[in-house]
Amino acid sequence: MEQQQGETLKRGLKDLYIQLIALGGTVGAGLFWGSASVIQVANALNVVILTAALSVYNSCVYCNNLMLFGLAQQGNAPKALLKVNSRGVPVISILFTALVTGLCVLLNYLIDAGRGIWLLMAPFMLR
Numbered sequence: 507m508e509q510q511q512g513e514t515l516k517r518g519l520k521d522l523y524i525q526l527i528a529l530g531g532t533v534g535a536g537l538f539w540g541s542a543s544v545i546q547v548a549n550a551l552n553v554v555i556l557t558a559a560l561s562v563y564n565s566c567v568y569c570n571n572l573m574l575f576g577l578a579q580q581g582n583a584p585k586a587l588l589k590v591n592s593r594g595v596p597v598i599s600i601l602f603t604a605l606v607t608g609l610c611v612l613l614n615y616l617i618d619a620g621r622g623i624w625l626l627m628a629p630f631m632l633r
Contacts, residue, residue, distance in 0.1 A: 567603055567607070570599075570603045571596055571599040571600050571603055572596075572599075574587050574596070574599040574602065574603070575587060575588065575596040575599045578599075586598050587599050587602065613625070
């Protein structure tokens with residue numbers, strides 16, 4: 507771009523604009539560092555939540571095996587669930603619980619949430 511004689515191109519920013527740019531950069535960096543600490547807290551909280559969920563799952567698996575075994579002893583569940591190994595562990599109850607858990611995980615992976623809810627409700631809605 508050629509400048510014609512008599513025209514001058516004014517370059518430069520006023521001091522106020524420079525101060526605002528510097529302030530914006532500082533505030534932006536401050537917000538970024540603040541969000542980084544929030545992300546770290548969220549990661550730690552996710553670890554705590556995941557540990558709690560795994561603990562609940564572990565206790566449910568333990569209790570389900572014993573409940574199935576107890577129901578079979580009372581005659582309220584199939585007699586096949588009474589089978590134990592040499593250490594007295596109800597093997598068939600454990601395998602049945604593992605099978606149902608695996609089926610639930612597979613259905614959760616394959617079916618979207620809306621259809622999954624209907625799939626779970628369907629047996630109770632039929633009369």
